[in-house]
Amino acid sequence: MAKYQLREAALELLTRVGEQGGYSHVLLDQEMNKHELSHKDGALLTEIVYGTLQNKLRIDFQIQPYIAKHKKLKPWVKWLLYMSIYQMLYLERVPDHAVIHEAVEISKKRGHKGISSLVNGVLRNTQRNGVRDIGEIDNPIEKLSIETSHPDWLVKRWVDQYGLEITEGMCYQNLKHLPMSVRVQTLRLSREEAIEQLAERGIQTEKSQFSPQGLLIVEGNILSDPLFINGQISIQDQSSMLVAEMMSLTPGMAVLDACSAPGGKTTHIAEKLEDTGSVFAYDLHKKKANLVNEKAILLQLHSIQADQADSRELSAFHDLESFDRILLDAPCSGLGVLRGKPDIKYNKREEDIFSLRKIQDDLLSSIAPLLKENGKLLYSTCTVDKHENELAIQHFLETHPEFEVDENFHKELPEHLQNSYGVSELGLQIFPHQWDTDGFFLTRIVKKKRA
Incomplete structure (x- = not known):
């Protein structure tokens, strides 16, 4: 992708999901198909979009002191800040100075000097002052809500139904990547044959405990494999x-x-x-x-x-x-x-x-x-x-x-x-x-x- 194009695409997707109720997985698929992204670019775009959404409440907690007086931030500015803070806090391979520079350039292109100054100020303050301590929150439900970015009402509801321990387990797990699993069409080939053929192409699998047709993908890109393309395996949790x-x-x-x-x-x-x-x-x-x-x-x-x-x-x-x-x-x-x-x-x-x-x-x-x-x-x-x-x-x-x-x-x-x-x-x-x-x-x- 051209310079800044990937981040601009991420910003567009996040704004559509966050403000217009678009479905993240649908819009991401459309974006990838439209631009025929490389595996590397596709992975980074997915990481930024999903990561920002997953951690939105925690990111908002981080930047509130710097944006509290700006009551009427345009939605795209807010999402530009969210996705930039996500990269600074969670993506070690992307240097902070590169994130800040790209965000400022995007804000110049989409807005005016006042907006780019605001974006630069919020991001540099975050870089300078580090991560806010969530430990300062006394209420355990509010703390869990912000730390794992689950709405307060949902955390409270789960605690009422299942207790704090199970709720914490769910909330923290929801921040992790879901392993991909596939189902073998066993009328066309056996699970053992699928394991063997996938291994020959560098795709490592484990047998699922949930179904004798199921496989967990441990390593490798299943979406480009002939077994998936030809309908001999299909993706299913x-x-x-x-x-x-x-x-x-x-x-x-x-x-x-x-x-x-x-x-x-x-x-x-x-x-x-x-x-x-x-x-x-x-x-x-x-x-x-x-x-x-x-x-x-x-x-x-x-x-x-x-x-x-x-x-x-x-x-x-x-x-x-x-x-x-x-x-x-x-x-x-x-x-x-x-x-x-x-x-x-x-x-x-x-x-x-x-x-x-x-x-x-x-x-x-x-x-x-x-x-x-x-x-x-x-x-x-x-x-x-x-x-x-x-x-x-x-x-x-x-x-x-x-x-x-x-x-x-x-x-x-x-x-x-x-x-x-x-x-x-x-x-x-x-x-x-x-x-x-x-x-x-x-x-x-x-x-x-x-x-």
Whole structure:
């Protein structure tokens, strides 16, 4: 990239995410494709954008003394300061003087002399005075909030639900990079064959404990590997792989995936079914449903039929009691995936959890009648909140007495999860710091046999 162009691109992305509600992972992908960035430039751009977002509240705490009197900072100026301070505090390979120089030049180009003087002053004060001591904060929740850049309301909510120790574990873990994991399309090659082929190209892997199809990428760029490009492996977090593993699938079944995009779990289901039977996949948006079909084609799976529909109205398309298995990977607050989507921390509000819960309740009630007698429904979310997880299941069971948690669910969990502190009678909550995965909840409900 030309001089300053990478930092200018980072600033543009951060301003769009921070001020306009753009999705960081989507905008980053678009930017990389647009400029065809080298691996090195792409990595640095990603580091600056994600790192700044991950640590925004802590950075804001650092610079508040220097900007407090400037009440009406333009958004781009604020984000230029944030990303510059991030580089100065966290990126050792970028010298402070280079960061300050680039920031001042960008501010000259985008603003006027007063703005460039302000930027120069704030950054040089930070360089001169060093890091503010977070230890001066007495309130443990406020301290944890700033130190790990999680909104105060979220830290308090997690402490109320899970206690301080688990909350600290989650918050600190959310600042770390999430290891990349992939799922092998075992109808096309075995996990052992994938390990061997990847190793030949310098990509080191470890076997996942969550799925016999899963691999952790220890070293190497999987995105440029032929196995990924040709659809013989696909990217999926380990906790997400557990869903299809826990659906008790056998070939020939009729399966419904009610909220299927982007299709990772849908295609895993088809693989577990050995591409037999039928997988009906739906999403509220046509474009997203098309992504599921595209993924199925890439992975060479033929049993998937994805279409657009509001899954609260699927009884118009399918007879009652027509599915052996149903997956409801419900729309949720996404508080388990903050490492990969840090902007969620700042865009979500506590009231969003309650409005989402209404959708979750409606989906469960609408979809449940489509399950055959003795059929199994897997409910999952990528969040860490009892209101959307255990309490949603408890409410459903209280209002639908013909269902119960499958007594075999806990016994069939991978051994390392069976005694996890996230296990309850209503399901399994996976916390991000337990196994270095996304935060995730899942449970399996069975429709009782009629007397």
